[in-house]
């Protein structure tokens with residue numbers, strides 16, 4: 001199949017990452033973009049429709065949409081999923097989409113991962129990573145013919161994630177929070193760079209490894225704090241909160257206190273996997289697409305005025 005006739009199907013085009021991927025695919029000559037949007041979100045894709053993008057209205061959460069999914073992925077070179085949700089979405093819905101891709105003879109499927117190295121974690125370390133590994137295991141059994149490519153990027157180098165959700169920094173107070181010795185290397189990539197690499201993988205004619213890893217920068221905690229200081233010109237006070245074993249205890253305490261409020265404890269699951277080194281990317285391959293020069297932590301902080 002030549003690039004001039006490539007159909008790329010994207011689920012999650014209304015999300016933070018998916019909208020960036022959509023924009024980049026639209027700029028690629030010869031790529032035809034088709035997005036899958038659930039009924040209640042159709043208004044969000046009015047601009048994409050005006051830009052000539054094919055829109056398929058489908059609720060991936062519904063198990064009775066097989067025929068619609070078959071039509072939605074028909075003729076596609078690659079299906080990308082940038083959707084977010086619990087196991088009903090990440091495991092069940094994505095498997096239905098993968099099964100449709102398999103029936104249609106799609107070449108490549110990029111599932112919603114875009115995380116740190118989920119394969120380095122043990123079951124229970126992080127409930128979201130558990131779901132993504134459950135999808136990966138089931139995908140292996142669903143269809144051997146589709147090239148499933150897990151794209152891993154570390155933590156999003158972003159004001160909402162690294163400098164927000166994760167709870168690693170309180171920029172208002174000029175503080176960063178450390179458990180353990182902070183000597184394990186961690187990986188950081190902007191949404192924009194994750195989208196750039198994903199758009200390249202989506203149209204790549206050559207086979208791509210089943211786990212494809214990229215990173216804007218890899219730093220340990222101390223390097224991360226220094227990069228923030230360099231980029232912002234501000235100094236940060238590091239609060240040492242305890243050992244990694246203390247972090248386990250704190251996580252357990254929060255979980256028992258508020259089992260149904262995952263935002264009380266989920267960020268610590270991510271931060272623990274990073275600080276312990278378990279989530280470190282294993283084979284960063286930025287060089288596969290050398291025209292992409294990913295943003296470093298200091299560059300991001302400077303450009304955002306953080």
Ligand SMILES: NC(=O)c1ccc[n+]([C@@H]2O[C@H](COP(=O)([O-])OP(=O)(O)OC[C@H]3O[C@@H](n4cnc5c(N)ncnc54)[C@H](OP(=O)(O)O)[C@@H]3O)[C@@H](O)[C@H]2O)c1
Nearest residue numbers: 012014015016017041060061083084112113114115155156
């Ligand atoms: N590495 C990191 O630090 C990090 C951080 C955050 C996220 N991520 C990963 O990045 C990926 C994208 O995240 P994001 O931040 O871009 O998410 P997001 O902004 O919340 O977008 C989620 C997308 O999923 C769609 N969606 C949710 N439920 C759906 C359903 N039932 N059926 C169909 N579509 C559904 C949403 O569509 P609607 O418009 O219809 O709601 C939206 O387009 C995910 O894999 C996530 O795990 C990684």
